[in-house]
Amino acid sequence: MMVRLIRVWVIFLAALYSCATPQPPIGGPKDETPPRIDTARSTPNYQVNFTKQPIELIFNEWIQQPQDVAKQVVVSPPIRYMSSLLKLKGKALIVEFDDREVLQEKVTYTINFGEAIKDLSEGNAAKDLRFVFSTGPVLDSLGMQGEVRDFITQKPLENILVMAYDQLNDSIVKKERPLYFGKTDKEGKFYIKNMRGGKFKIFALEDSNQPYLYDAPNEKIAFADSLVSTAPDSSTNIALRIFTELPTLRLLNTDTKRYGLVNLQFNQVPQDIQIAAVTPGIQTRTEIVKDTLKIWYAGETTAANWFLNVRKDSTFKDTLRLKTFAPETYLRTAKLLLQNADSKEFQRQNPEKSLVLTFNHPLNTFDISKLLVIEDSTRQVSPSMIEIDSLNSRKLIIQYKWAEERKYQIRFAPGAVRDLYGLGFRDTVRYNLQAMPRKNYGNMDLKIENLDSTRTYVMELLQGEMPEPVQREVISGKNQVRFLYKTMEPAQYKVKLIEDQDRNGQWDTGSYFKHRQPEPIYIRDLDALRPNWDMDVTVDWEARKQLPKN
Structure with missing residues (x-):
């Protein structure tokens, strides 16, 4: 009897729960109608003199x-x-x-x-x-609208805050929340409605921590160049382009684990940094690898430390106190090495390009009388030029008209090269290469049109994901230009075209507090270059104004 009563109660409670809990309907036509507000039973919309209430x-x-x-x-x-x-x-x-x-x-x-x-x-x-x-006696009815896109890709951006301030000082975006704001949709469009009349500072933000404040250096921003007035029906239209400001240069880490090399890691690529050894007798060479400035040095001092001045214009200045190492300890085991030396495999060489050899230390001198270039294992040939790369002294450049499909050997006798530390090869070192046939490569005829002859541009031709351009040109005083590049590696390329407004040879991002938008830039992906193929490319500078679809 007790078991039967328990079963009855369980069935009754289950039925009661199913009646109290809403369940989606089963069967019938699919519901495609969104929910609607019952205005007769809801709190009235568009109230004035509103006081805080549910x-x-x-x-x-x-x-x-x-x-x-x-x-x-x-x-x-x-x-x-x-x-x-x-x-x-x-x-x-x-x-x-x-x-x-x-x-x-x-x-x-x-x-x-x-x-x-x-x-x-x-x-x-x-x-x-x-x-x-x-909260007052009047409902404001003005507004503004616009769109937000990425400055470089020109693609629309979603969930970007577009904020309007009635206080017009620049620092307001870091200190206070906006008076009004909107958020972009999937098409990058935003609408700010029910604004009062007046002029407003407009600032857009990819807010990573949701405080409605520009309080993180890596947040993407955009700003209108001038104040924007509200208009009826939100007819004011604003075009904003998002970018990331360059953060203040900071030195993050100093690595001085051994004699002869100091690694300075920064919070960005350390371009245009000047160094000078304060301690007499110290020679230096520099190399940039991503966010690190490698400082190769040689010399002796009897002091426990030596000092190095590091600066970048007026934005960064520091004097580093570095530990002194005895050079004998390092040089006792250190060796000068050539990448891919003494390999039985012949390295592929473009017949139209100079041979670039990479060493593990910066080079200081070379003796051409101790350096031989042998063609097909028997004939000695004379390069037209041999030099240490002025931009990276770990590289030795050898110019020669390499014959297609011929094999070559570069022989370094002892003393042929000396590095910054005075080290050289102890035995003869060989480097084998073979010039590839020209049919293995492609040619590119690149035309750039609709330039402004009063402005300066920088063109970079980039291969795949390689950070350094394979070709770089500075263009000035011309409406259109043409470049013919022969025997290029078959690959995917893209053209980066920069309007170099300050003529420093690189693209500069914007600065909100300096009221400077980023320099105009256009990146065009090209079709893949195939072997034994001539590719004609025309890049229209004005095409950057044509906004792409999503």
Whole structure:
């Protein structure tokens, strides 16, 4: 008898739970209608003289618990306490402000729900759902709109904050939240509505930590060059291009583990850095590898430390105190090495290019009388030029008209080269290469059009993911140019064209506090260059203004 009563109670409670808990309908046509607000039973929209109170929005059907509130729900002007703003109660969505929240006086607020409100049955999202109220006697009705794209790729960006400030000092973006803001959609478009009349500072931000403040150096930003006025029906249209500012140069790490080499790691690529050894008798060479400045040095000092001045124009200056190592300890076991030396495998050589040999230490001198170039193992030939690379002294350049499919050997007798430390080869070192046939390579006829002859440009031809360009040209005083590149490696290339406004030979990003937008840049991906192929390429500088689709 007791078991039968328990079963009855279980069945009764299950039935009661199923009646109390909303369930998606089973069968019938698919529901494609989004939930709608029952305006007769909900808190009235578009109120004036609003005081802080719960807002109750009752829908015509069951809705899901709002998802992704931080991205979907936008309150403008921004409020400080968003985490507990929305509560679900039956078919009603309750908007309840935190007790600590203080609403601004005589300001029109807009709550835009995005696609956070969806029905329970099929997940249909309510579109353009907004609740508007004013803490003053008037509802503001002006606004602005626009789009945000990446400065380099020109692709539209989603979830970018576009903020409007009535305070016009530059530092406001770091100190205070905006008066109004909007958020971009998938097409990069934004709309800010219910704004009051006036002129506003416009600042866009890819906000990584959601405080509505520009408070992280790696955050992407954009800004309008001038103040923007509101207009009826949000007809003011703003085009913003997102970029990342160059952070203040900082030295992160100093590595001095051995004699002869100091590695200085920075928070960015250390371009245009000048060094000078304060201690007499110290020679230096430099090399940049990603974010590290390698400083090769040689010399002796009796002091426990030696000093090095490091500076970059007026933005960075430091004097480093470096530990002194006895050179004998390192030089006792150190060797000068040539990459791929004494290999039985013949290295592929482009017949139209100079041979570039890479060593493990910077070179200081070479003796051409002790360096031989042998063709087909028997005939000695004379290179037209041999030199140490002025940009990287670990490289030795040998110019010669290499004959197709011929094999060559470069022989370094002892004393042929000496590095910064005075080290040389102790035995004869050989380097084998073979000139490849020209049919293995492609040719490129590159034309660049619609330039401004009063401006200077830098063109870089990039191969694959290689960081350094394979070709680089500076263009000035011309409307169009043409470059013919022969025997190029078959690969995927792209053209980077920069308007070099400050003529420093590189692309410069923008600076918000200096009111400087990034230098115009256009990157064009090319078709793959194939072997034994002539490829004609025309790059139109004006094409950068044609915005790509998503």
